[in-house]
Amino acid sequence: MIRISHLSKTFTNPDGSVISPLKDVNCEIEKGEVISIIGPSGTGKSTLLRAINMLEPPTSGQIIVDGKDVTAGKYPLDKLRMKMGMVFQSFNLFEHKTVLENIVYAPMELLKLPREKAESEAMELLKKVGMAQKADVFPSSLSGGQKQRVAIARSLAMHPEVILFDEPTSALDPTMVGEVLSVIRQLAKEGMTMLIVTHEMRFARDVSTRIFFMNEGIIYEDGTPEQIFEHPVRSATKAFVNRIQKLVYEIDSNAFDFLQIHTGINQFCLKYNLSDKAGLAYDIVKEMLFEHLAQLRPLTLRLTHAELSGETALDFMAEGLTESPLPGGDALSGIKAKVKGIVEEPTKRGFRVKVIL
Numbered sequence: 001m002i003r004i005s006h007l008s009k010t011f012t013n014p015d016g017s018v019i020s021p022l023k024d025v026n027c028e029i030e031k032g033e034v035i036s037i038i039g040p041s042g043t044g045k046s047t048l049l050r051a052i053n054m055l056e057p058p059t060s061g062q063i064i065v066d067g068k069d070v071t072a073g074k075y076p077l078d079k080l081r082m083k084m085g086m087v088f089q090s091f092n093l094f095e096h097k098t099v100l101e102n103i104v105y106a107p108m109e110l111l112k113l114p115r116e117k118a119e120s121e122a123m124e125l126l127k128k129v130g131m132a133q134k135a136d137v138f139p140s141s142l143s144g145g146q147k148q149r150v151a152i153a154r155s156l157a158m159h160p161e162v163i164l165f166d167e168p169t170s171a172l173d174p175t176m177v178g179e180v181l182s183v184i185r186q187l188a189k190e191g192m193t194m195l196i197v198t199h200e201m202r203f204a205r206d207v208s209t210r211i212f213f214m215n216e217g218i219i220y221e222d223g224t225p226e227q228i229f230e231h232p233v234r235s236a237t238k239a240f241v242n243r244i245q246k247l248v249y250e251i252d253s254n255a256f257d258f259l260q261i262h263t264g265i266n267q268f269c270l271k272y273n274l275s276d277k278a279g280l281a282y283d284i285v286k287e288m289l290f291e292h293l294a295q296l297r298p299l300t301l302r303l304t305h306a307e308l309s310g311e312t313a314l315d316f317m318a319e320g321l322t323e324s325p326l327p328g329g330d331a332l333s334g335i336k337a338k339v340k341g342i343v344e345e346p347t348k349r350g351f352r353v354k355v356i357l
Contacts, residue, residue: 001162001193002029002052007061008217009047021047022058023217029195031161034188036204037197038228039214040240045197048214049164052195053084082110085155085163089171091147093139093154099126100135103154111158118157125153129183145176152183162193169200174273181207201241201307205229213237229308245272247303251289254297261285265303272305277312277357284335284355288316292332293353296325314355321351 007025012018021044029035037045050056052063054070054077063070070080093102103122107113113121126132129149139147148168155163165184169177181203187194188207198204204211204225211228213221213236221228221237232238247268249261262282269278281303293299293316302315318325324344326332335355336342343354 001031001066003062003064004028004052005062005064007048007051007063008059009044009051009056010059020217022051025061025217025219027212027219027222029162029193031193032191033209034192034194034207035196035210035212036208037195037212037214038199038201038204038240039212039220043214044217045214046166049086049166049195049197053081053086053164055086078110082158083161085158085160087148087151087155087163087165087168089167091139091144091151091171093147093150095139098136098138099131099142099150102139102150103157106154107157122153122157125156126150128156128186129153130179143176144172145179148172148176148180149183152180152187156187162195163187165194165196165198167197167199169198174270174275177273201229201243202310205308213240215240241308243307245305245307249301251299251301252297254294256289258286258289261301268303268305272307274305274312280338280357281312281314284314284339284357287335288314288353288355292326293318296321312357314357316353316355317347317350318352319350322346324351324353326353 004025004027007022008020009022010018010020021042025048037048039045047056051058058071061071065080065083068075094105097105100119100122103125104115104118107118107121108115123132123135126135129152131146131149131153134142134146139150142150168184169180172180177200181200184194184196185207196204208225211223211225212219213228215236221232221234228237229241232241247264249264265281265285266278269275269281285301296318298319300317302317304315305312326344332342340356343356345352345354
């Protein structure tokens with residue numbers, strides 16, 4: 001369906017410096033594939049999407065779509081973009097038009113659909129994304145997740161052969177991410193060809209038929225989700241997919257700032273879409289620090305989240321200990337009833353208590 005050969009893109013800054021987000025990209029994309037593009041920031045992921053539909057014309061290389069070279073200069077770009085829907089980070093809805101008007105505008109203008117047919121199709125698409133009840137409202141009254149679902153419906157209204165998603169959840173409040181990802185999952189089940197730039201690792205693993213790991217301006221590794229996430233070949237890929245986010249506090253005395261810890265936990269959980277765990281984490285930290293581990297100072301507290309496995313845990317590390325500092329009996333029964341597990345283990349530094357949320 002799409003073949004990309006030796007694609008590169010360079011930009012010249014006002015100060016004369018040159019940057020090359022794409023250096024030598026080569027790949028083939030088949031009809032019905034769902035390809036997630038992952039990798040560190042600044043490695044050309046979004047630039048690749050924008051180059052494919054010629055929003056950022058490449059500096060060199062070829063993009064062959066259905067046997068036609070769209071980089072040759074003669075291919076009609078309006079025809080290309082009708083084949084390729086694009087969903088951006090920032091929604092790009094017309095604020096002065098209702099939801100329904102946003103969706104019917106392009107089909108009526110470009111596909112020349114009669115209004116009645118365009119509106120009928122638009123309402124079906126709004127039902128698909130769960131937004132039919134919002135057809136007559138303006139975008140300003142919608143949440144970020146609702147706006148993005150409307151943007152997806154607008155893209156589908158042009159009957160595209162492929163949809164390009166450029167970090168469709170990055171501008172959303174974490175509580176709204178799931179509603180957008182569920183729509184994309186449904187499109188994948190229906191066989192829509194999609195390229196998705198995303199930082200949602202579990203989503204990429206679940207929904208994709210292939211993964212592109214981009215690094216240093218190239219597709220550094222290309223494989224199935226199992227290959228990329230379970231058996232990556234290159235060290236940069238291994239380091240990226242095994243990322244563990246963490247929040248660390250060193251507690252040296254009983255005069256520590258618990259309000260700062262509470263605020264930090266809330267901000268960490270919000271940032272990594274863990275809002276449902278914030279209250280539980282706070283309660284456990286409070287009970288452990290002021291009751292069960294109150295006599296242990298210094299103490300290292302860590303809140304960790306593994307992006308791939310989805311495991312979130314609290315670690316309490318006491319240096320110099322060889323045995324568990326936790327009380328026996330039923331003292332921890334309240335915590336145990338609320339968490340997935342408690343692991344007590346000696347380490348080179350001392351003893352660690354890990355509470356898996």
